Each structure stands twice: as structure tokens, then as C-alpha cells.
Amino acid sequence: MSLTVPRPGAAALAALAGLPAAGMQFAGGLKSTPLLANLPFDLTLLCTLALMPGLLLLAAGTRWRALPAIAPPLACCGLLWVWLVLAALWSPSREVLSAKLPEVVLVGPAMLLAGLAVGGDSGARRVLAGSTLLLGPFIAASIALGLASGSVVLGGAVGANPDMVRVQYQLAGLAIACAAGLSALQVVEARGVWRLGWALLTVFLGGAGLLPGGRAGLLALGLAVALAPAAHLWSAGRGRAALGWVGLAAGTVLLGLAVVLADPTRAEGLRTLERFTGDGIAASARPVLWAEALRWTGETLPWGLGTGGFTLAAGNGERRGLYPHNHMLEAMVEGGLPGLLLWLGAFGGGLALLVGRLRALPPGAAGRLVALVLPVALGAMVSTDMGNRMVWFALGLALSAGLEARPRGSEEEMRVA
Numbered sequence: 001m002s003l004t005v006p007r008p009g010a011a012a013l014a015a016l017a018g019l020p021a022a023g024m025q026f027a028g029g030l031k032s033t034p035l036l037a038n039l040p041f042d043l044t045l046l047c048t049l050a051l052m053p054g055l056l057l058l059a060a061g062t063r064w065r066a067l068p069a070i071a072p073p074l075a076c077c078g079l080l081w082v083w084l085v086l087a088a089l090w091s092p093s094r095e096v097l098s099a100k101l102p103e104v105v106l107v108g109p110a111m112l113l114a115g116l117a118v119g120g121d122s123g124a125r126r127v128l129a130g131s132t133l134l135l136g137p138f139i140a141a142s143i144a145l146g147l148a149s150g151s152v153v154l155g156g157a158v159g160a161n162p163d164m165v166r167v168q169y170q171l172a173g174l175a176i177a178c179a180a181g182l183s184a185l186q187v188v189e190a191r192g193v194w195r196l197g198w199a200l201l202t203v204f205l206g207g208a209g210l211l212p213g214g215r216a217g218l219l220a221l222g223l224a225v226a227l228a229p230a231a232h233l234w235s236a237g238r239g240r241a242a243l244g245w246v247g248l249a250a251g252t253v254l255l256g257l258a259v260v261l262a263d264p265t266r267a268e269g270l271r272t273l274e275r276f277t278g279d280g281i282a283a284s285a286r287p288v289l290w291a292e293a294l295r296w297t298g299e300t301l302p303w304g305l306g307t308g309g310f311t312l313a314a315g316n317g318e319r320r321g322l323y324p325h326n327h328m329l330e331a332m333v334e335g336g337l338p339g340l341l342l343w344l345g346a347f348g349g350g351l352a353l354l355v356g357r358l359r360a361l362p363p364g365a366a367g368r369l370v371a372l373v374l375p376v377a378l379g380a381m382v383s384t385d386m387g388n389r390m391v392w393f394a395l396g397l398a399l400s401a402g403l404e405a406r407p408r409g410s411e412e413e414m415r416v417a
Contacts, residue, residue: 013061013407016054018127021118023047025128025393026135026178028171033142055117062121062405069356070402073349077112077395080331080342081105084307084386087335091306095318100308103387111389115396119369120403122362129182129368136179137201139172140208147211170383173209173217174375174390180205181224181371188229188245189364206256216382220375222253227374232367235358286325286382289314293324293333304336323385330386350398351377357401365401373398 023030024047030036031043084104091097118124183205186198202225209221226249233242292314296305305313308320310333316322324330331343354373358366376394384391 013054013058014121014123014127017051017058017118017121018054018124019131020047020050020054021114021124021393022128022131022135024051025390026132026139026171026175028390029139029175030135032169032172033139034146035142051114055114058117058121058124061408063408064120065404065406067402067404069353070399073346073353073399076342076345076349077109080335080339080346081108083335083338083342087304087339088307090303091309091334092312093306093308093318096311096320097306097308099320100385100387103389104307107387107389108392111392112396112399115393115398116400116403117396119372119397119400121405122365125365125368125400129372132175132178132372133182133186136175136182136205137208139175140179140205140211143172143211144208170217170379174220174379176205176209177217177221177224177375178372180209180221181228181374182368184225184249185228185232185367185371188232188241189367206253216379217375220378222249223378224371224374225249225253228367228371231358231370232364235361235366236363237359285322289322289325290329293326293329297329297333297336300333300336302337304332304334304339307334310334320385325383327380327384327386327391347377347380347395350395354398354401361401369397369401 024044027044027047031039036043081104084101088097088101118128180202183198183202187195187202190198206221206225209218226246229249230242230246233239233245293310296310296313310324310330311317311319311322314322324333327347328340328343332340335342354369361369373394376390377398380388380391380394
């Protein structure tokens with residue numbers, strides 16, 4: 001007697017890959033919510049482990065075709081990883097290097113491949129977007145309720161009650177921004193009364209973006225709401241509608257901010273606005289870190305400080321958290337000119353590929369990829385370092401624009417064959 005195991009269908013494969021991928025990508029935001037803050041296990045690790053079998057089944061059950069345009073940025077990614085390993089040879093760091101390098105050269109490639117597979121398959125991409133649309137409002141509502149009940153301390157304020165939940169406001173802001181871009185995309189995709197529902201959700205998420213305190217998150221939200229639907233319209237050959245949407249979104253955002261700022265009492269408790277209008281920008285360490293990164297780049301040309309060497313050179317010791325807070329500057333100051341050129345080829349090439357392929361992507365793919373990639377890309381330029389898994393996953397999503405995927409055994413594949 002033989003046991004036959006049925007092959008998972010396309011919808012099952014998409015769910016097995018897309019759902020845990022969303023959980024993994026936005027685990028930091030989820031762990032910031034009061035409901036999930038005290039989980040007895042690592043949510044990121046759990047979602048990653050759940051994603052692995054889904055990716056294997058998706059890869060085995062799909063026929064992949066890579067376009068020639070994807071080769072240069074992928075080659076730059078590989079060479080960048082190799083160069084950062086070589087640059088570790090002259091790095092003065094030991095602690096930061098030992099923690100950062102494995103994340104860059106081991107976790108980074110795995111996340112890139114995961115983003116390629118999930119973004120390249122239409123079903124998995126839709127499940128990823130749909131799951132993000134659920135996670136974003138959940139995180140936004142949790143922050144709002146936590147603030148009302150006093151169980152949330154935004155940004156981990158100094159001197160706060162250690163028993164209170166400290167929201168990782170940057171990660172929460174990224175999840176809200178991606179969900180807002182996807183919700184705005186639904187406004188232009190939906191028909192009839194459903195448009196009103198999606199519009200209200202977008203407004204709610206926009207308001208929630210004023211709470212966490214992440215300035216980059218709020219900027220990312222505005223750009224995602226403006227550009228994700230515009231990318232969808234542009235992909236569909238509706239250039240005038242795309243420009244009209246950008247103008248409408250920009251006008252709505254400016255009007256909303258004007259209404260809030262017109263009365264100072266309306267801005268009370270809106271941590272993000274406080275960080276914009278108060279002394280938050282002046283108190284930021286980023287300008288100092290950027291200036292130090294540029295100074296040391298000039299002093300160590302052409303090879304750079306070595307991987308992980310910035311914090312020591314800047315006088316901050318082995319403190320990984322004081323990295324340059326800009327992906328490009330980090331690649332340049334630690335990897336020198338080769339690091340900069342390879343970073344531009346990898347990440348700049350990924351952006352160019354996504355933008356150049358907007359018109360050729362399947363219906364709905366352009367807007368979803370832009371909504372999922374843009375907020376993380378902006379975050380990489382003002383925060384996080386080269387070892388951050390979210391950035392490599394987002395790069396994989398962008399590069400997936402250079403992939404074509406068909407389920408094995410499908411009628412379409414038979415015709416192509």
C-alpha cells in the first residue's frame with residue numbers, strides 16, 4: 001500500500017511563503033505591541049523557521065526565468081559580500097565585526113533570496129501584501145490603545161517604568177507605512193463603495209503614523225501613499241492618472257498637517273510631530289555621525305576603515321548602535337571606494353530595475369512592490385546598518401521585478417514550452 005502525498009496547489013504555496021514572510025519582515029513592529037511584547041519565544045526566529053519550508057516548496061513548484069537585467073545588481077551583491085569579508089582583514093574592530101559580519105554575509109544572502117522568491121511569485125506576493133495589510137492596522141491600533149491605557153512608552157523614553165512596553169517606534173512606523181501604501185493602492189484598485197472603506201483605512205493609518213515618533217516612518221508613509229498607487233497607474237499605462245494621484249495625495253497630506261498644526265493643542269501627544277517641530281532634529285546624532293563618516297572616508301581612501309571599524313574610529317568604542325545611520329555612507333567609510341561602487345551597483349541597481357520594469361510587471365505587482373520596498377529603503381538611508389535583514393529582504397523584493405515565475409505544470413507553462 002503506497003501513500004500518495006498531493007502536491008500543494010498554487011494558493012497553498014503562496015500562503016506557506018507569503019504569510020510567514022510578512023511576520024518575519026515586520027516582527028520588530030509586532031513585538032512592540034503590548035499583546036505580543038512578552039512572548040516566551042523569538043517571533044522573528046519562529047516566522048523565519050516557518051518561512052523555510054514554504055520557500056523550498058515554492059522554489060520546487062515554480063519554473064523561474066531570470067531576465068538579463070537582474071544579473072548586474074546580483075553580481076554586485078555577491079561581490080559586495082566578498083569585499084566586506086576582505087575588508088574585515090584590516091578592521092580595528094573585534095566585537096562589532098564579529099556580530100555584524102555574519103549577519104551581512106550569511107543572513108543577508110538568505111534574506112535576499114527569500115525576497116526574490118516571495119516577490120517573484122504572484123501568489124506569494126499578494127499574500128505578503130495582504131498579510132501586511134492586516135499587521136499594519138493591528139500594530140497601529142495597539143499603539144493607540146497602549147497610549148490610552150499607559151502601557152506603551154514611545155521610543156523607550158529615558159527613565160520610563162521598565163515594566164511598561166517600550167515601542168520600537170521605527171519598526172512600528174515602517175509596518176504602518178507599508179500598510180498605508182498598500183491600503184492607498186486598494187483605493188485605486190477597488191470599485192464602488194469598497195473605495196471608501198480603503199480610503200478610511202488609509203486615513204486611519206496616516207493618523208497612526210503621527211503617534212510612534214519615527215520621523216522617517218512618517219515620511220515613508222507619505223511617499224508610500226503617494227507613489228504606490230501612482231506606480232500601479234503608471235504600470236497600467238495611465239500616466240495622467242498617476243500624476244493626478246500624486247497631486248491629490250500631496251494636497252491631502254499638506255491639508256491634514258495644516259489642520260493639526262493650526263491649533264497647537266491638536267498636536268499634543270502626537271510624538272512624531274513633536275519630533276519634527278520640537279528640538280528632536282537638533283538633538284539627533286545623525287548629522288554628527290554623517291560628518292564623521294565623510295571625514296573618515298576622506299582619510300582612509302581608497303580602501304576604507306574596514307568592516308565594522310567606524311565606531312572605533314569615531315571615538316565611540318565597540319558600540320554597534322553608533323553606526324553611520326546611512327547605508328551608502330557605511331559602505332563607503334568601511335569599504336572604501338570598492339564598497340561604495342558595489343553598494344551603488346547592488347542597491348542602486350535594484351532601484352533602477354524596479355523603476356525600469358514598472359510598465360512590464362503583471363497587474364498589481366508594481367504598486368505592491370513599491371509599497372513594500374520604499375519605506376524600508378528610506379529607513380536604510382537614515383537608520384540601520386548593513387546587517388539588517390529587513391533591508392536585504394526588501395532588496396530581494398525590488399530585484400524580483402527581474403524574475404518571471406510560472407507554476408510547474410500550468411497551462412501557461414505548457415504553452416510556453
